[in-house]
Amino acid sequence: MNTPSKTSDMILLVCFAAAVLAGPIIMAPFGAGYPDLLQKFAIFGIFAIGFNILFGLTGYLSFGHAAFLGAGSYTAVWAFKLFSMNPIPALILAVVMGGVFALIIGFVSLRRSGIYFSILTLAFAQMSYNLAYSVLTPITNGETGLQLVQSDPRWIDTAIFGIDYGSVLPSSSLFGIDMTGFHGFYFCAAILILCFYVSMRIFRSPFGMMLRAVKTNQNRMNYTGLNTRPYALAAFVISGMYAGLAGGLMAVMDPLAGAERMQWTASGEVVLMTILGGTGTLLGPVIGAGAIKYFENIFSAFNENILMGFFSFLPEGLQHAAVSVAGLFVGEGWHLTLGVLFMVIVIFLPGGLMEGVARIGRLFKRKSGDDGAKTATVPAE
Amino acid sequence: MDAILLQILNGLDKGGAYALIALGLTIIFGTLGVVNFAHGALFMLGAFCAVTTKTLLTLSFTTIDDTQKDFLGNPLEVETPYLVHWFGDFGSSMIEFSVPVAILMAIPVMLFVGIAMERGLIRYFYKRPHAEQILVTFGLAIVLGEIVKKFYGANPIPQAAPEMLRGMTDFGVLLGFDPGSVPYPTWRLVYFLFSLMVIGAVFAFLQFTTFGMVVRAGMADRETVGLLGIDIDKRFTTVFGIAAVVAGLAGVMYTPIQPPDYHWGLDFLVLSFVVVVVGGMGSLGGAVAAGFLLGIVQSFASMNEVKAIFPGIDQIIIYLIAVIILLVRPRGLMGRKGVMET
Numbered sequence: 001m002n003t004p005s006k007t008s009d010m011i012l013l014v015c016f017a018a019a020v021l022a023g024p025i026i027m028a029p030f031g032a033g034y035p036d037l038l039q040k041f042a043i044f045g046i047f048a049i050g051f052n053i054l055f056g057l058t059g060y061l062s063f064g065h066a067a068f069l070g071a072g073s074y075t076a077v078w079a080f081k082l083f084s085m086n087p088i089p090a091l092i093l094a095v096v097m098g099g100v101f102a103l104i105i106g107f108v109s110l111r112r113s114g115i116y117f118s119i120l121t122l123a124f125a126q127m128s129y130n131l132a133y134s135v136l137t138p139i140t141n142g143e144t145g146l147q148l149v150q151s152d153p154r155w156i157d158t159a160i161f162g163i164d165y166g167s168v169l170p171s172s173s174l175f176g177i178d179m180t181g182f183h184g185f186y187f188c189a190a191i192l193i194l195c196f197y198v199s200m201r202i203f204r205s206p207f208g209m210m211l212r213a214v215k216t217n218q219n220r221m222n223y224t225g226l227n228t229r230p231y232a233l234a235a236f237v238i239s240g241m242y243a244g245l246a247g248g249l250m251a252v253m254d255p256l257a258g259a260e261r262m263q264w265t266a267s268g269e270v271v272l273m274t275i276l277g278g279t280g281t282l283l284g285p286v287i288g289a290g291a292i293k294y295f296e297n298i299f300s301a302f303n304e305n306i307l308m309g310f311f312s313f314l315p316e317g318l319q320h321a322a323v324s325v326a327g328l329f330v331g332e333g334w335h336l337t338l339g340v341l342f343m344v345i346v347i348f349l350p351g352g353l354m355e356g357v358a359r360i361g362r363l364f365k366r367k368s369g370d371d372g373a374k375t376a377t378v379p380a381e
Numbered sequence: 382m383d384a385i386l387l388q389i390l391n392g393l394d395k396g397g398a399y400a401l402i403a404l405g406l407t408i409i410f411g412t413l414g415v416v417n418f419a420h421g422a423l424f425m426l427g428a429f430c431a432v433t434t435k436t437l438l439t440l441s442f443t444t445i446d447d448t449q450k451d452f453l454g455n456p457l458e459v460e461t462p463y464l465v466h467w468f469g470d471f472g473s474s475m476i477e478f479s480v481p482v483a484i485l486m487a488i489p490v491m492l493f494v495g496i497a498m499e500r501g502l503i504r505y506f507y508k509r510p511h512a513e514q515i516l517v518t519f520g521l522a523i524v525l526g527e528i529v530k531k532f533y534g535a536n537p538i539p540q541a542a543p544e545m546l547r548g549m550t551d552f553g554v555l556l557g558f559d560p561g562s563v564p565y566p567t568w569r570l571v572y573f574l575f576s577l578m579v580i581g582a583v584f585a586f587l588q589f590t591t592f593g594m595v596v597r598a599g600m601a602d603r604e605t606v607g608l609l610g611i612d613i614d615k616r617f618t619t620v621f622g623i624a625a626v627v628a629g630l631a632g633v634m635y636t637p638i639q640p641p642d643y644h645w646g647l648d649f650l651v652l653s654f655v656v657v658v659v660g661g662m663g664s665l666g667g668a669v670a671a672g673f674l675l676g677i678v679q680s681f682a683s684m685n686e687v688k689a690i691f692p693g694i695d696q697i698i699i700y701l702i703a704v705i706i707l708l709v710r711p712r713g714l715m716g717r718k719g720v721m722e723t
Contacts, residue, residue: 061512108704115511115662130697135693335527339523343520
């Protein structure tokens with residue numbers, strides 16, 4: 001494989017940063033230019049980038065990443081309750097908590113690989129979910145979910161800064177900037193770009209190369225006398241920290257945390273995002289996360305009237321038929337679309353959207369000249 | 382003592398369901414080498430076969446009965462199922478026994494679903510990595526669940542067991558305990574016996590028929606069987622169908638114990654995969670043993686006495702056992718050497 005040069009990486013990073021920061025303008029024509037949705041894009045982008053560091057590089061398919069997301073969310077909300085409404089300490093604690101969880105779970109799970117690893121991570125995530133729902137209610141507030149209340153101590157805020165929130169329920173603020181609306185989005189975006197940069201550095205580092213070697217042929221690595229487990233564990237912990245960060249950001253944007261964030265369907269969602277975008281690529285997971293959250297938002301808002309308008313060019317009978325068929329896939333049926341999308345991607349495009357782009361690119365190259373066909377055989381990693 | 386017996390009994394029906402699903406999963410994995418995350422969805426489809434059968438059997442027409450009045454004084458509208466109209470008492474007992482009757486419908490339906498699934502999707506994934514098999518069948522499970530939700534709604538649909546099997550059996554009397562000390566719902570006993578029968582049938586099929594012999598040979602060494610001139614792919618397709626039927630039957634008979642809803646697929650899937658892993662990937666006996674074992678352990682963990690010592694243990698015990706087994710005995714309880722070792 002060919003390693004891109006430093007310059008091309010820098011160009012990629014700058015383009016990525018520009019695209020993210022201009023998100024509100026770019027997405028406005030698609031009806032997605034409002035901050036709530038953009039925040040979601042950024043947060044799930046971070047989550048998927050982190051997952052990709054594990055799955056894309058080492059090939060370990062974890063079905064339990066939602067546990068770290070949930071742990072991050074709970075930690076951040078507790079940090080708000082106990083210390084300060086400033087997101088910085090909350091996020092740091094969330095990252096640490098995600099990392100600690102990942103260290104414990106990863107240490108045990110990574111003794112096995114393949115499907116056993118998937119089942120083990122799934123088992124741990126389900127355990128966390130069930131515990132969060134039942135026994136840990138004093139910490140997690142069970143089914144209601146953890147929320148801020150007026151009587152929270154917030155020691156740092158009250159003792160050092162002397163902030164008195166009075167009778168209103170405070171929202172998180174970064175040194176006086178309220179973390180809502182576009183302020184919130186740009187906060188998320190900055191972190192997303194930082195995360196992207198870190199993941200790029202990991203991809204290009206010798207450490208990343210080692211992780212790829214684990215994916216390609218772990219046996220051979222072991223035969224050469226190298227213990228691969230610390231590398232895999234490091235990747236697991238890093239991706240757990242990303243997940244914790246994403247969970248913490250969710251809590252920053254909306255300070256409540258519920259156990260359903262830990263459910264294994266949430267783990268499945270991040271797997272799908274990564275696959276849809278392109279496993280093992282840098283940009284893929286972010287694109288996948290954005291695409292899924294975008295379509296979720298669009299599709300679940302559709303209803304029969306909109307569909308009727310959409311198919312109004314058809315004759316009456318056909319229109320009703322088309323609406324009833326399409327109606328299966330939108331609104332409440334969004335999950336059906338998700339499942340179908342999942343299957344279609346895995347069946348026809350296992351490399352995700354990035355592979356699709358690469359294929360189209362190759363097609364054009366081949367048309368333009370013979371020399372293109374020779375160089376195009378190297379698949380984009 | 383009787384409390385312990387009661388907990389063992391309580392675990393048996395759930396254990397039976399786990400064992401049946403895990404058995405199908407193991408057969409599919411052993412023959413086709415495919416990790417089927419949609420197997421729980423097949424269990425759920427079976428359960429909805431029971432729901433559909435009930436609906437079909439109770440198709441009714443409405444007549445106005447002038448002799449009876451409702452509370453407003455209007456003539457009462459009476460719904461008579463066609464079956465009762467045509468066959469009289471036999472028809473009404475058919476409706477009464479709708480769940481067992483559903484087995485007759487579930488077998489061809491599930492066989493068809495299984496074969497269609499294998500031919501239409503799974504066979505393209507034999508050579509693909511396990512991760513992709515997991516993902517595509519996971520997607521399929523979501524799709525099947527959502528389709529069922531579309532047709533039957535999101536709410537659980539309770540199914541009644543036949544009247545004569547609805548009560549309690551005083552199981553303790555048989556073993557010499559005081560009458561009334563070990564009450565046990567009759568249907569759960571039926572379910573346990575049924576699951577034993579199905580398991581026995583599957584084992585007998587694999588052990589005593591030529592077809593089963595070929596399949597076992599194929600599990601051991603697919604290539605050689607192919608070289609002997611046997612079309613092993615065709616056999617394996619049938620095997621997939623059979624595994625689907627086993628899961629479906631488990632679902633049909635489970636409906637009176639727990640009202641089915643579209644979530645079943647994913648709920649039972651996670652647990653039965655844990656069962657397979659605990660039993661040992663590729664070991665049929667292990668899957669069955671682990672199914673019953675985990676069912677019983679789960680029922681013990683939900684005793685109040687145990688919960689008082691370890692709060693919340695009932696929620697996590699199965700996963701905890703899976704973790705311990707995988708770490709101590711990586712191959713599972715009865716796993717064969719060389720199957721999915723990595």
